Amino acid sequence: MLYSPAPLHIPDGFLSLVISIICWVITALTLSIAISRTNKSLGEKQVPLMGIMAAFIFAAQMINFPVAGGTSGHLLGGALAAIVLGPWAGMLVMTAVIAVQALLIQDGGLLVMGANILNMGLITAAIGYGLYRGVLGGSRGTKLAVAGVAAWLSVMAGALATALQLWLSGTSSLQTVVLAMLGVHAFIGIGEVLITVAALGFILRTRPDLLGEGSASAGGGRGWVVAGVLISLIVVLLSPFASASPDGLERVAENLGFLDTAQPAPYEIIPDYTVPFLGETALSTILAGVIGLIVVGIIVVLLGQRMKAKS
Amino acid sequence: MHSDAFDRYHHGHSPIHSLDPRVKVLVTLAFIISNALLPDGAWIAFALAWIFILVANIFSQLGIGFTFRRSFIALPFALAAITVLFSIPGQPVSSFHFLMWNFTITDAGLLRFVSIVIRSWLSVQMAILLVATTEFPKIVHALNHLRVPTIITVIISFLYRYLFVLVDEVLRLLRARQARSAAAAGKRVGGNVMWRARIAGHMAGQLFLRSYERSDRIYNAMLSRGYKGELMTIHPHHFHASDRWIGAASIFGFIIMQIAGRL
Numbered sequence: 001m002l003y004s005p006a007p008l009h010i011p012d013g014f015l016s017l018v019i020s021i022i023c024w025v026i027t028a029l030t031l032s033i034a035i036s037r038t039n040k041s042l043g044e045k046q047v048p049l050m051g052i053m054a055a056f057i058f059a060a061q062m063i064n065f066p067v068a069g070g071t072s073g074h075l076l077g078g079a080l081a082a083i084v085l086g087p088w089a090g091m092l093v094m095t096a097v098i099a100v101q102a103l104l105i106q107d108g109g110l111l112v113m114g115a116n117i118l119n120m121g122l123i124t125a126a127i128g129y130g131l132y133r134g135v136l137g138g139s140r141g142t143k144l145a146v147a148g149v150a151a152w153l154s155v156m157a158g159a160l161a162t163a164l165q166l167w168l169s170g171t172s173s174l175q176t177v178v179l180a181m182l183g184v185h186a187f188i189g190i191g192e193v194l195i196t197v198a199a200l201g202f203i204l205r206t207r208p209d210l211l212g213e214g215s216a217s218a219g220g221g222r223g224w225v226v227a228g229v230l231i232s233l234i235v236v237l238l239s240p241f242a243s244a245s246p247d248g249l250e251r252v253a254e255n256l257g258f259l260d261t262a263q264p265a266p267y268e269i270i271p272d273y274t275v276p277f278l279g280e281t282a283l284s285t286i287l288a289g290v291i292g293l294i295v296v297g298i299i300v301v302l303l304g305q306r307m308k309a310k311s
Numbered sequence: 312m313h314s315d316a317f318d319r320y321h322h323g324h325s326p327i328h329s330l331d332p333r334v335k336v337l338v339t340l341a342f343i344i345s346n347a348l349l350p351d352g353a354w355i356a357f358a359l360a361w362i363f364i365l366v367a368n369i370f371s372q373l374g375i376g377f378t379f380r381r382s383f384i385a386l387p388f389a390l391a392a393i394t395v396l397f398s399i400p401g402q403p404v405s406s407f408h409f410l411m412w413n414f415t416i417t418d419a420g421l422l423r424f425v426s427i428v429i430r431s432w433l434s435v436q437m438a439i440l441l442v443a444t445t446e447f448p449k450i451v452h453a454l455n456h457l458r459v460p461t462i463i464t465v466i467i468s469f470l471y472r473y474l475f476v477l478v479d480e481v482l483r484l485l486r487a488r489q490a491r492s493a494a495a496a497g498k499r500v501g502g503n504v505m506w507r508a509r510i511a512g513h514m515a516g517q518l519f520l521r522s523y524e525r526s527d528r529i530y531n532a533m534l535s536r537g538y539k540g541e542l543m544t545i546h547p548h549h550f551h552a553s554d555r556w557i558g559a560a561s562i563f564g565f566i567i568m569q570i571a572g573r574l
Contacts, residue, residue, distance in 0.1 A: 009388075010388065011384075011385035011388050011431050011434070011435055012343050012346070012347070012385075012430070012431055012434035012435060012438070013346060013347070013385075013427055013428075013429075013430035013431025013432070013433075013434050013435075014388060014391060014392060014427060014431055015347075016347065017344065017347040017348055020347065031460070031463070032460075035460050035462050035463075038462065039462070045530055047462065047465055047466070047469075048469055048526055048529055048530045048533065049523075049526045049530070050466050050469075051465065051466045051467075051468065051469020051470055051472075051473065051526075052469060052473050052477075052522050052523075052525060052526035052529065053522065053523075053526070054466055054467075054469070054470040055469065055470045055472075055473040055474045055476075055477045055522065056477060056518060056519055056522040056523075058470065058474055058477070058478075059474065059477035059478050059480065059481045059518060059522075060481070060515045060518055060519070062478065062481050062485075063481060063484065063485070063511050063514050063515050063518070064511065075515060080515075084519065092462065092463065092466060093466065095463060095466075096463060096466040096467045096470050097470065099463070099467055100467055100470055100471060100474075102438075103438075103442060103447070103450060104318070104319065104442060104447060104471075105319065105384075106384050106385070106435055106438050106439055106442070107384070109343070109385075109431075109434060109435070109438070110339065110340060110343055110434075110438055111340070111343045111344060111347060111434070166391055166392075170395070170423070171391060171392045171395065171427055172391055172392060172394045172395065173394040173395065173397075173398035176394045176398075177391060177394065180391075191508065194505070194508035194509065194511075194512060195508060195511055195512040195515055196512070197512065198508065198509045198510075198511070198512020198513055198515070198516065199512045199513070199515040199516035199519060200516070201512070201516070202512065202513045202515075202516025202517065202520075203516050203519060203520065206516070206520060207520060207523075210523065
């Protein structure tokens with residue numbers, strides 16, 4: 001089978017009912033805005049276009065490239081969809097993709113679909129488009145570089161949101177799940193960056209009219225820049241905080257009344273026996289830092305190479 | 312491989328197949344919500360839920376083990392829940408040493424882990440049965456009746472209609488890449504990872520342009536056949552008394568499960 005499921009698709013049973021419903025409410029509200037905006041700005045011609053574009057994202061996720069040792073990288077597509085189609089249309093397209101993946105091949109659950117749409121469709125589109133919108137008038141190199149950063153951050157934001165939902169549902173312990181999700185997706189994100197940048201570069205060269213003035217891609221308002229930068233900042237600031245000092249976040253969640261539903265009453269606490277995985281904060285902080293450094297370093301080197309190849 | 316391998320519908324004329332798709336979607340959702348509501352360690356309720364699935368399997372004439380065979384899709388995700396084995400305080404069950412850390416599995420952690428995996432495993436089986444016994448366009452039509460916004464169901468319909476066309480396009484692209492990637496025995500082929508990723512990206516861009524241009528053609532073709540902004544069906548759904556009874560009986564069964572889970 002060519003189709004390889006991404007580890008971001010949460011199946012049913014892993015999120016609590018409360019978290020599932022909260023995510024559905026956020027997703028439904030965002031989508032209702034998206035629907036009213038697209039209804040206003042797009043003609044009936046856009047509806048078949050969005051449908052075909054949804055099929056495109058689904059099919060493009062099958063284009064893979066061998067990395068090493070039998071593993072392969074492929075596209076998730078949230079950032080690319082939003083950059084090419086505009087933010088609201090991109091969100092609707094990703095929603096359709098995630099819904100079909102859940103309904104047709106059980107990749108992701110039904111009750112948790114709200115969370116999956118939020119993580120992989122809405123957040124990724126907001127970051128992807130928001131950052132790209134900021135450099136709309138820039139040169140080709142700037143556009144591609146920012147699109148690459150946006151693609152990577154969108155994957156990381158989706159992973160962080162997934163990790164937080166799993167933790168709030170009492171399915172995983174905070175520190176481990178944040179570190180594991182961000183660690184894995186730091187590498188998956190590189191594949192996303194490479195394919196997004198190359199695909200966008202290809203489109204810019206062959207059909208620049210699709211991304212230029214007056215296209216759907218240029219249609220989003222300036223507010224998207226604020227939204228994109230804000231969500232990116234949250235990811236950048238929250239990730240080290242969540243992995244290095246989980247106590248703070250845990251206290252917030254406890255105050256909000258999440259954690260007591262998640263964990264059974266600890267009537268017999270034996271602290272000596274429960275050694276959490278990667279418990280030493282010093283070690284995990286260093287690990288997170290090293291992963292971050294490696295990733296940023298790789299991106300800088302790769303972008304530098306690309307720029308040199310262009311000029 | 313043919314691209315319609317994505318479609319998981321199994322043709323049949325069983326009572327489950329002929330059930331109204333709206334009832335099937337609602338019962339599936341109610342079953343999954345019921346699972347999410349069950350407390351940890353509600354073994355009797357979990358067993359009842361499994362019996363419900365087995366009975367539905369039998370009535371669907373797909374064989375009693377049909378959903379079981381395909382139910383392991385969601386299993387890799389259990390990895391995400393593995394930390395609760397160690398993180399929830401309770402009586403130690405077993406402990407082991409790995410590298411420089413001691414791991415202790417607690418009884419409360421084990422209970423929570425097993426409950427999460429069972430809930431997920433039951434829920435995915437119900438979703439599998441829904442898709443296996445309902446043609447996808449009928450599911451989408453049911454979603455439309457259940458007040459999912461039209462624009463989303465229309466996008467989903469188009470996605471489903473053209474997915475197979477575009478997947479064939481991808482297969483052609485992949486075959487073309489393979490055909491041009493001949494290598495002498497023992498020689499490394501192609502460039503480095505960067506180069507390969509760029510080729511994959513160009514292929515995605517290529518696919519995008521082909522899809523974009525195809526959507527123009529499709530729209531023109533639809534206009535020429537009288538498209539006025541909405542899709543029509545010649546298969547209106549009719550609610551039968553049996554649909555109502557089966558739906559009500561299922562909901563009643565879920566209430567029994569909830570009570571059994573809390574005894």
